[in-house]
Amino acid sequence: MxxxxxYRIETPGSPEAMASKIASDQSTGTFxxxxxxxxxxxxxxxxxxxxxRPLENAETPTWPEVGKxxxxxxxxxxxxxxxxxxxxxxxxxxxxxxxxxxxxxxGMTGIRVIDMKLPAAFGEAHPGPQFGxxxxxRLTGVRGRPIIGTIVKPALGLRPHxxxxxxDELVQSGVDFIKDDEKLMSPAYSSLxxxxxxxxxxxxxxxxxxxxxxxxxxxxxxxxxxxxMRNHDLVLKAGGxxxxxxxxxxxxxxxxFLRKRSELVLHAHRNGWDxxxxxxxxxxxxxxxxxxxxxxxxxxxxxxxxxxxxxxPDESFVASFEALSTPxxxxxxxxxxxxxxxxxxxxxxxxxxxxxxxTDLLYLCGGGxxxxxxxxxxxxxxxxxxxxxxxxxxxxxxxxxxxxxxxxSIAKFSDGKGA
Amino acid sequence: MxxxxxYRIETPGSPEAMASKIASDQSTGTFxxxxxxxxxxxxxxxxxxxxxRPLENAETPTWPEVGKxxxxxxxxxxxxxxxxxxxxxxxxxxxxxxxxxxxxxxGMTGIRVIDMKLPAAFGEAHPGPQFGxxxxxRLTGVRGRPIIGTIVKPALGLRPHxxxxxxDELVQSGVDFIKDDEKLMSPAYSSLxxxxxxxxxxxxxxxxxxxxxxxxxxxxxxxxxxxxMRNHDLVLKAGGxxxxxxxxxxxxxxxxFLRKRSELVLHAHRNGWDxxxxxxxxxxxxxxxxxxxxxxxxxxxxxxxxxxxxxxPDESFVASFEALSTPxxxxxxxxxxxxxxxxxxxxxxxxxxxxxxxTDLLYLCGGGxxxxxxxxxxxxxxxxxxxxxxxxxxxxxxxxxxxxxxxxSIAKFSDGKGA
Numbered sequence: 099m100x101x102x103x104x105y106r107i108e109t110p111g112s113p114e115a116m117a118s119k120i121a122s123d124q125s126t127g128t129f130x131x132x133x134x135x136x137x138x139x140x141x142x143x144x145x146x147x148x149x150x151r152p153l154e155n156a157e158t159p160t161w162p163e164v165g166k167x168x169x170x171x172x173x174x175x176x177x178x179x180x181x182x183x184x185x186x187x188x189x190x191x192x193x194x195x196x197x198x199x200x201x202x203x204x205g206m207t208g209i210r211v212i213d214m215k216l217p218a219a220f221g222e223a224h225p226g227p228q229f230g231x232x233x234x235x236r237l238t239g240v241r242g243r244p245i246i247g248t249i250v251k252p253a254l255g256l257r258p259h260x261x262x263x264x265x266d267e268l269v270q271s272g273v274d275f276i277k278d279d280e281k282l283m284s285p286a287y288s289s290l291x292x293x294x295x296x297x298x299x300x301x302x303x304x305x306x307x308x309x310x311x312x313x314x315x316x317x318x319x320x321x322x323x324x325x326x327m328r329n330h331d332l333v334l335k336a337g338g339x340x341x342x343x344x345x346x347x348x349x350x351x352x353x354x355f356l357r358k359r360s361e362l363v364l365h366a367h368r369n370g371w372d373x374x375x376x377x378x379x380x381x382x383x384x385x386x387x388x389x390x391x392x393x394x395x396x397x398x399x400x401x402x403x404x405x406x407x408x409x410x411p412d413e414s415f416v417a418s419f420e421a422l423s424t425p426x427x428x429x430x431x432x433x434x435x436x437x438x439x440x441x442x443x444x445x446x447x448x449x450x451x452x453x454x455x456x457t458d459l460l461y462l463c464g465g466g467x468x469x470x471x472x473x474x475x476x477x478x479x480x481x482x483x484x485x486x487x488x489x490x491x492x493x494x495x496x497x498x499x500x501x502x503x504x505x506x507s508i509a510k511f512s513d514g515k516g517a
Numbered sequence: 518m519x520x521x522x523x524y525r526i527e528t529p530g531s532p533e534a535m536a537s538k539i540a541s542d543q544s545t546g547t548f549x550x551x552x553x554x555x556x557x558x559x560x561x562x563x564x565x566x567x568x569x570r571p572l573e574n575a576e577t578p579t580w581p582e583v584g585k586x587x588x589x590x591x592x593x594x595x596x597x598x599x600x601x602x603x604x605x606x607x608x609x610x611x612x613x614x615x616x617x618x619x620x621x622x623x624g625m626t627g628i629r630v631i632d633m634k635l636p637a638a639f640g641e642a643h644p645g646p647q648f649g650x651x652x653x654x655r656l657t658g659v660r661g662r663p664i665i666g667t668i669v670k671p672a673l674g675l676r677p678h679x680x681x682x683x684x685d686e687l688v689q690s691g692v693d694f695i696k697d698d699e700k701l702m703s704p705a706y707s708s709l710x711x712x713x714x715x716x717x718x719x720x721x722x723x724x725x726x727x728x729x730x731x732x733x734x735x736x737x738x739x740x741x742x743x744x745x746m747r748n749h750d751l752v753l754k755a756g757g758x759x760x761x762x763x764x765x766x767x768x769x770x771x772x773x774f775l776r777k778r779s780e781l782v783l784h785a786h787r788n789g790w791d792x793x794x795x796x797x798x799x800x801x802x803x804x805x806x807x808x809x810x811x812x813x814x815x816x817x818x819x820x821x822x823x824x825x826x827x828x829x830p831d832e833s834f835v836a837s838f839e840a841l842s843t844p845x846x847x848x849x850x851x852x853x854x855x856x857x858x859x860x861x862x863x864x865x866x867x868x869x870x871x872x873x874x875x876t877d878l879l880y881l882c883g884g885g886x887x888x889x890x891x892x893x894x895x896x897x898x899x900x901x902x903x904x905x906x907x908x909x910x911x912x913x914x915x916x917x918x919x920x921x922x923x924x925x926s927i928a929k930f931s932d933g934k935g936a
Contacts, residue, residue, distance in 0.1 A: 124700065126671040142706060143674040158577055161796050163828065183705050184673050190740040190766040191702045195673075198766055198789030199700065202827040253546035254603050254614075255562040279546065281618065283610045286602050287561060321609040321769040321813070323742060324777070347609040347617055349768010350740040358743070370617030373793060373800055377580050381792055394740070408621040409582065 099182040099217040102148070103196045106175050108156045108208035108379055110164055113174035114147075116206055121145035121178050124199050143184035149177040160208030160379025171207055187223035189350055189390050192216075197382065208379035214386045221427030224393035229363045231458050234398060234434045237339055237363065238274045238313050243489070244457050245313075245434070246481050247275030248474070249464040254281055258288050262296035264468075269304045269312050271474035273467065275460060277315035280342055280367035290316060290329050298336040315340040315365045319348055323355040334361050345391050346370040357395045365436070366396035376409060384414070385421040392426060396433055398460055403437035404445040404452070412452070419453040435459045442466030442511045443484025443494060443504055450488040457489065471506050480507035518601040518636040521567070522615050525594050527575045527627035527798055529583055532593035533566070535625055540564035540597050543618050562603035568596040579627030579798025590626055606642035608769055608809050611635075616801065627798035633805045640846030643812035648782045650877050653817060653853045656758055656782065657693045657732050662908070663876050664732075664853070665900050666694030667893070668883040673700055677707050681715035683887075688723045688731050690893035692886060694879060696734035699761055699786035709735060709748050717755040734759040734784040738767055742774040753780050759817075764810050765789040776814045784855070785815035795828060803833070804840040811845060815852055817879055822856035823864040823871070831871070838872045854878045861885030861896075861930045862903025862913060862923055869907040876908065890925050899926040 105120065107113045125145040156171040164171070185191050197211055229237070238245050248271075250256070250264055268276050284290040297314060305311040318329035318341040326348070333341055340363040345353055347370060357364065374381040388399065401418040402410045415437070422435045437449055441463045449461070463481055470477030480503040487497035487504070498505035524539065526532045544564040575590040583590075604610050616630055648656070657664050667690075669675070669683055687695050703709040716733060724730040737748035737760040745767070752760055759782040764772055766789060776783065793800040807818065820837040821829045834856070841854045856868055860882045868880070882900055889896030899922040906916035906923070917924035 125673050139671065139674040139679075143704075158581070161828075162577070186702075186704050188702060188739050188741075188744075190738050190763060190771075191700075191704070193740075193766040194702070194738070194763050194788050195700050198763070201789060201791035201795065202829070204826065204828045206828075251546075252558065254544050255558040260558075281543065281546065281610075281614050283605075283607060283613070285562075285605050285610070319609050319613070320607050321612075321773050322607075322777070323770045323774045325607075326770070344609060344613050344617070347612040348770040351742045351745070351767040351771020351774060352609075352769065354740050355742045355770060355774065358741070369613050370620060372620035376620065377796065377799065380796065407623065409580075409623045409625075410621070 099219060100179040101182055101185060101192070101196060101217065102177055102179050102215040103211060104175055104177050104213035105200065106153070106173065106210040106212050107206060108160055108171050108173045109206045110169045110171055111205055113152070113172050113176060114150050117147040117150055117176040117178065119205070120200055120203060121147050123203060124195050125180065125184055143181055145178050145180045145184070147176060148179050151175045156207070156379065160377060164207055175212065182217055182219060187220050189224070189393065193350065193390065210378070210380055211382035211386050213383070214389060216389065216426070218427060220393060221431070225357065225395045226393060226431040227395050227397045227433050228357070228360065229397040230430060231432060231434045234313070234363060234460070237311070239310055240274050242457065243482065243485055244459050244461040245274045246478055247277060247460050247462040248273050248467040249277050249279055249462065251279065251464050251468060253279035254285070256288065258292040258296040261288065261293060262300060265297050265314070266300050268468070268474050269300050271467070271478045273312065273474070273478045275313045275315070277342055277365065277462070278317040280317065280344055280369055283317045283319050284329070290318065291332055294332050294336045294338065298338055302337050311339070313340045313363065314338060315342045317342045319344040321348060321352070323352050326352060326356055327359060330356065330360060330362060339363055340365055342367055343396070344369055345396065350390060350394065353391065353394050353396065363397045364395070365398040365400070366391055366433070367400050372409065384418040388418070388421055389426060392431055392433060398434040398436050400436040400438055402439050403441050404448045406439035408439055416452045423454065423456070436462055438462030443481045443507055444512055446481070446484040447488040447494065450485070457485070461485070466507070466511060469510070470503070471510055472503060476503040476506065479503040518638060519598040520601055520604060520611070520615060520636065521596055521598050521634040522630060523594055523596050523632035524619065525572070525592065525629040525631050526625060527579055527590050527592045528625045529588045529590055530624055532571070532591050532595060533569050536566040536569055536595040536597065539619055539622060540566050542622060543614050544599065544603055562600055564597050564599045564603070566595060567598050570594045575626070575798065579796060583626055594631065601636055601638060606638050608643070608812065612769065612809065629797070629799055630801035630805050632802070633808060635808065635845070637846060639812055640850070644776065644814045645812060645850040646814050646816045646852050647776070647779065648816040649849060650851060650853045653732070653782060653879070656730070658729055659693050661876065662901065662904055663878045663880040664693045665897055666696060666879050666881040667692050667886040668696050668698055668881065670698065670883055670887060672698035673704070675707065677711040677715040680707065680712060681719060684716050684733070685719050687887070687893050688719050690886070691897045692731065692893070694732045694734070696761055696784065696881070697736040699736065699763055699788055702736045702738050703748070709737065710751055713751050713755045713757065717757055721756050730758070732759045732782065733757060734761045736761045738763040740767060740771070742771050745771060745775055746778055749775065749779060749781060758782055759784055761786055762815070763788055764815065769809060769813065772810065772813050772815065782816045783814070784817040784819070785810055785852070786819050791828065803837040807837070807840055808845060811850055811852060817853045817855050819855040819857055821858050822860050823867045825858035827858055831867070835871045842873065842875070855881055857881030862900045862926055863931055865900070865903040866907040866913065869904070876904070880904070885926070885930060888929070889922070890929055891922060895922040895925065898922040
């Protein structure tokens with residue numbers, strides 16, 4: 099059994115030679131011939147270059163190490179196979195050997211990990227999502243349309259009683275899901291404990307009255323896994339069912355520890371990820387990176403959306419959505435994709451049409467709901483109407499004719515600024 | 518109390534405007550005016566731009582988002598202050614708010630975090646190194662010269678009994694420190710348990726005979742902190758005193774969990790770090806990144822060396838060494854710098870002279886010791902001789918005249934290829 103990585107290499111030298119060097123460095127990895135290095139040993143663990151697909155030369159170096167006047171920069175996609183026995187199924191070993199080490203190799207002006215194919219042993223060794231798409235639908239009771247979510251804003255600065263006032267209005271609005279901004283964890287002016295105490299009674303009271311439990315994702319991230327578990331327990335004991343986890347800030351170890359013990363839906367925020375992917379010539383594709391967190395078992399995964407406030411182009415979001423929606427080993431290992439950032443009803447049709455016409459997503463609107471001129475309840479209805487229009491293939495301007503909340507949101511948000 | 522970050526911004530727009538946007542996004546962070554966002558709230562948590570220092574324009578964009586024909590790319594270093602109350606002392610909150618989020622902001626062609634000044638509260642909240650420089654010296658018994666270390670090679674593929682044969686020779690060589698390659702953790706053909714069982718008796722037997730305990734760093738990294746602790750316990754119970762931890766692969770959470778319980782010297786390997794720093798216009802300086810791991814408390818920190826096999830230029834190593842050697846809050850929070858990669862005696866003088874003429878380091882030579890023509894013992898003596906020459910300010914070619922091991926290593930390794 100083998101693990102196959104695909105690297106996009108950019109080099110003033112030979113991509114073939116660079117591929118061989120990667121394979122050597124990342125397995126037996128010696129620079130001086132050593133007595134113990136036999137052929138038998140090599141066959142046991144050595145990585146092998148199995149394909150080199152040349153690409154057009156790069157015009158400018160991804161990394162400027164070669165200076166202004168430089169030889170032609172060759173590019174190629176290369177497939178390298180690692181024996182599973184050389185790495186095992188531990189994700190930190192996989193990250194170290196197949197990814198981490200390659201970024202330090204000399205003689206390249208860029209390298210990007212663009213694909214990773216894992217053998218079934220990884221599916222067997224890791225739990226995957228505990229709730230995923232089915233669990234998120236079951237807990238929110240939402241069927242046949244996207245789960246509609248919103249975010250408490252401003253990101254930072256509200257005290258628990260101020261947050262609770264906003265949340266009360268949001269809970270009444272008919273929204274399915276509410277989350278803390280990912281930057282809100284447990285600062286002194288709004289400790290998680292106080293926030294849970296202020297918010298959960300509102301959620302439970304609303305559930306008592308309506309039978310519907312709004313899923314509230316509390317920011318429980320902490321660099322100390324013990325503290326993160328205490329945060330988890332706080333939410334769980336108060337009747338909560340979801341948590342925002344900043345996967346990139348706490349790392350593989352923090353999430354693994356949490357997932358093994360978690361009884362909450364884990365809503366993954368990937369802040370910091372951009373630095374690993376924003377330069378197209380370096381880092382890695384989301385298609386690769388997401389596999390780690392899915393195997394560990396996050397349930398919902400934020401991946402931006404169409405026409406976001408951030409740098410990410412729509413094509414990148416679409417590719418991320420497709421990656422999340424493609425089973426690694428089994429359909430149950432797909433987390434719920436979360437589209438967010440500057441979203442309102444205006445992106446519903448493009449989101450629907452460009453992601454395989456599915457409604458299996460969490461559609462997250464901050465200002466798009468909260469700042470609706472008719473208030474959050476009108477904001478939620480407007481987003482639901484936009485999705486009805488999208489699924490029915492009716493332009494929102496037409497659908498808005500007899501859906502006043504949608505009409506109002508078009509008037510407010512369709513100025514190109516987004517929500 | 519405030520946390521001050523310095524960002525190097527590259528943008529086709531205005532660096533001042535971009536700085537204000539960062540400050541806003543990473544604190545109150547709304548895009549649509551919201552009812553709750555009052556002046557009082559802003560003063561509680563808002564980040565503030567306190568300085569903008571213009572730099573020369575960039576000639577080419579770090580991130581190619583602007584296309585081939587683009588407006589001038591302005592650059593500036595900007596200082597932004599975050600109120601400590603808005604973040605707290607949790608390192609995952611610090612990473613999320615002050616670093617992670619900034620990489621996603623639109624309208625920049627590059628951003629690099631080049632400095633971070635933390636208030637004393639961070640020193641109080643985090644343990645720092647348990648052993649550090651003093652503990653590493655005490656446990657190895659090395660005084661007045663660098664601790665000399667070597668690495669078992671090849672990186673992967675040796676079975677425990679083959680590793681033990683090599684280690685036996687290395688232990689006899691007089692080397693102070695031996696480590697597993699960072700890529701070696703616990704693969705099927707060489708489980709950590711079997712490796713510990715094969716190696717530790719050699720270390721303990723040598724200690725019995727000579728009174729000197731060679732510090733052996735076993736690769737205990739695992740994405741699952743529970744498993745990593747079991748690995749830690751295995752090493753400890755067998756009499757070991759050190760572990761290699763792949764900090765970037767296991768993340769802040771994994772290391773925090775380990776450090777709270779660890780009784781071993783934690784030797785940090787930073788594989789994967791390069792992607793965060795290799796492009797000078799993006800990511801972050803080591804000066805910033807190292808603070809996280811030092812606060813959590815790694816004891817020894819690998820930072821490459823002079824004339825390494827990897828991409829990193831000497832100046833970058835020198836800056837990293839200086840960063841590690843500068844107390845954050847107290848001299849005891851300095852870990853032992855580890856110079857490695859292609860090292861032999863030939864880099865001793867430059868290492869010594871360019872790092873403040875200190876011998877407080879672990880000088881790690883793989884092939885430079887193991888492949889010495891006279892065997893590892895001669896290799897160790899050659900490296901010690903090179904350091905004697907460096908400290909005495911005698912050129913190694915002169916010193917080699919009556920130090921045959923050094924002469925032999927010059928003959929073998931000074932061809933520019935390094936070790």
